[in-house]
Amino acid sequence: MSAHSNKALTVLGLGDMGSALTRSWLAAGYAVTVWNRSPRPAPVGATVAATAAEATTGNPLVVACLLDDASVRATLDGVDLTGRDIVNLTTSTPAEARALSEWITARGGRFLDGGIMAVPSMIGAADSGAYVFYSGSTELYEAHAETLAVPAGVTYVGADAGFAALYDIALLSAMWGMFAGAAHAFALIGKEDISPVEFAPLMVAYQQAMAGYSYGTAAQLVSGDYTEGVESNLAMMVTTNATLLRTAAEQGVSAELLTPFMALMQRRVAEGGGNESNTGVVDLLRR
Template sequence: MTDTTGKTRISLLGLGAMGTALARTWLAAGHPLTVWNRTAAKAAALAGEGAAVAASPAEAVAAGDLVVLCLLDDASVGQALDGVDLAGRDLVNLTTGTPAEGRSRAAWAEARGARFVDAGIMAVPPMIGVPESGGYVFYSGSREAFEAHRAALEVPAGARFVGTDPGFAALHDVALLSAMSGLFAGMTHAYALVRDEKVDMEGFAGLLTEWLAAMAPFYVASGGAASEDANLEMQAAGNRTLLRTAAEQGVGSELLDPYFRLMDRQVAAGEPDAVALLRHPADGA
């Protein structure tokens, strides 16, 4: 039998794939766990593993020292906790949202007497409870609540506190996911170029990984601005070759066109900083 002595009592609302992975990790670590899910049947398996199942969000909230929300969206959080007494509770919101939603929900919780921490999960469910996977979670908001529950929060994945502004966790989360999306777009285009040729795909994959790993530090160091080592006009001119090659290979350029248009705008505006141009899209458009 798992020893629960001195372990934080956790209440978890939301048992999707991520919520279930979190629940199992906390149970394995000996945390007394109460769960609630809108579709009650999803809690049955966890009940067999030692979780208490609450009949309502209010019952779940009352049972825990730490209340964790892992629901569909911000509206679901508001609906689940509507009318629930939150006074004296510590809420950690693992529900995916925007920075503005994090700030608004923090004010909402604090007005009801709760300490609030927003979060952004940089992991997929199979990474939860697997330290070597590299998964972690961004947290922001009440530093006091975060520190009070740090040990419990570090059980499923690494915990990185990024500031007392409740919107910062979501901001970091979305910024990194946006970068990932752009990376995947470029990789998709690269594979499309070579897929129908007699190219060693395993070797190509290694080359692609090495190249991106080598180039990323240069971009990070520049913060999105051109430099003497990366002349903007030369890059924009070189884009024409990339587009001609795509046409020759019968590959659409839809994944590259928006970025290339931005570079052309930079050249035309004499603005070396792509980030600045994105933040003021009307300028020079």
């Protein structure tokens, strides 16, 4: 197989994710050249390059899965990127992705940024639900869409190189909020004769039922009417928060995961938003 066929690519970075990506392409019949900053066993079947420059110039398509934005720049600094298609799957911020896009483009390459919505064990696994947000060069994406779809599903979110990172971090932020609520809930029942294993399905089902609330928030943000379709207004929610806090105190549980959001809710009420949903909190965060 020619090193420059459309069934060949380079992967920079052999951490858990980089290795999982490499294995998925190898399993699909791709010739994969790999390089890692420190000595590390490569997946069986991969060709190990001696230097980052050798790996990068060996194939038109180069996938970087390194530690951070700085490591990507350090790895590619001084490497001839003319005609290279660089796909960055390193976690970064939107601003970092945009700056890196300009940096790559100025050196003769095309750039696509990606946000991986999966853990390594989900990569290449059928029906795992893994997918990757991509943004940046439309031409690059269209040229390599088939290859990029091998490890996980693909969702292209636009030519703005920062959008993939923004989608990624926004969803991760939502995830941490959910995890925070779950941690508080488990702490509340911790001293009682209640099995966490038996409680978990109830919590998951309730979280899933409440997840749809985001559709209403989105619609209100577009319409600008935060009172539209409100069944339980913000003033009522703030009143109920007092009970949540008293319960935490009774159970000997810190409320520190709840109080920052509760403070924002109370502030919105004080500003006249008592008849709204909690969508107004979004405006407080954006000030």
